[in-house]
Amino acid sequence: MTTISTYDPTLFEGAAWYYARYRPQYPPVLFDLLTDKFKLNGQGRLLDLGCGAGLIAIPLHNKFREIFGLDPDADMLQEAKIQALELGANNISWIQDRAENLSQDFGKFQLVTIGRAFHWMQRELLIEHIYNLLANDGGLAIIKTYEDPWNSDHPWKKTAIAVVQSWLGEKRRTGESGQGFWKPLAVSHEEIIAKSSFNRQENFEVKYEKSWTIDSYIGYLYSTAFCLPSFFGSAENRQKFEAELKQSLLAVEPTGTFTEELPITVIAAWKN
Template sequence: MVTTYDPTLFQGAASYYVRYRSRYPQSLFDRIADHFQLSPQERLLDLGCGAGLVAIPFSDRFREVVAIDPDADMLKEAQAEAERTGVNNIHWIHDRAESLSEELGQFRLATFGRSFHWMQRELVAEKLRSLLTDDGGIVILKTGDDPWNSQLPWKKTAISVVKRWLGDQRRTGQAGQGTWKSLDVPHDVVLETAGFTQHTTIEVTFEKTWTVDSYLGYLYSTAFALPSFFGENREEFEADLKKSLFEIESSGNFTEVLSAAALIAQKSK
């Protein structure tokens, strides 16, 4: 899907990402740790770490975490969040996952939180073969909060407002001029081809409550509705979104049950 890095992919989203993206439940990290029977001496490699939504809450299971992301603003937010929460065992690196080298050493796990699909997946998976221990694995995490395929009336309304201002095609990258393309090959097939053949999926559910303002913040954290996309129409878009959502629910509060899942792929023996 992605062959070259686009620095505009999440341009202007970092502060919204750390505040408004859905967090992975701690129970999901607990189940991943149990699956691998992690010891406190392990090392974690978090790729496309963004604002630290995996690296920070999972860091207490590891001696050291190496977190890599090409977006300097995202790393700045992640470092501030780590400092705020007293996490001090993460080494932050401003780089692309495609630049992985054996100089980083060995890791038990490599994690991706909503990031693998933006990368040259085949290249990254192949490089991880030599960086992971023999009993190591890859974990791809996601939450089911993507509104584009939701049947919830208020989410369908929110997307209809986005389309009203940005057009029917889902935008992404290239300063808002690119369009979203679905993956031709699923993640599990890419991982299997790279030699990660033992696959397991762990899923948990959790309740999430949004306000009109927090959902606006969520939209601004996404690659399809960055604040810059709206230009001089931003205030009008915000007014339209708020009016439309309050018409759906006068309280301005929306509660949903979301899933959080981890695709686990271990190295073939």
């Protein structure tokens, strides 16, 4: 198998509030790239799959006539609705469902986006669903980010993961109420697209600077599938974890502020 076969409803259980507030926001340069490459002009329709708290759909709301954000996590969608309301993004419909359940009844879309989520989906099945949902001049943008600390060379990120491992075990947890473990994908997203009905694909990269405080990084960790708040069992344990993490990070950087340059890869594909 090159992808997960079933959806685990505990995958981001308890993460939505943190996800909406502490996951890195996509930078304007990314949306400028999407606007240019897919010729976005305020018309057409967008389908954002695995939309989470709306971090793609909401910033793009003025680039489309109509937007659908789809995610299986009800708490994520509730956060998305709150954020959209605050920003006046009233042309977005939020749908609780799995991307694999897509129906042609949705009509045709100019663009389908997937950010930080394609690896959780049944990719071979979904890629053909997406192709059939696109207008003849439509396209797909899969957005990959690299803030994940597990394979980072930054000393402060290595320190953070060491503290996480001391509390939650050496293996990277994911879903099943903390009892599952991450398995790297055997086949890349690009290979999945290359074997699909899409006849053209291209990768683009943008970079931006991200600054963290210790508190914002703790919030980020709680937004991830490997460090959900529930994994610590009690509020007391969470307080101890946070205190240990803070002490360890301050030993690396006494200012408590961490800055890094993060790349974003857009895997773009066009129907025609």
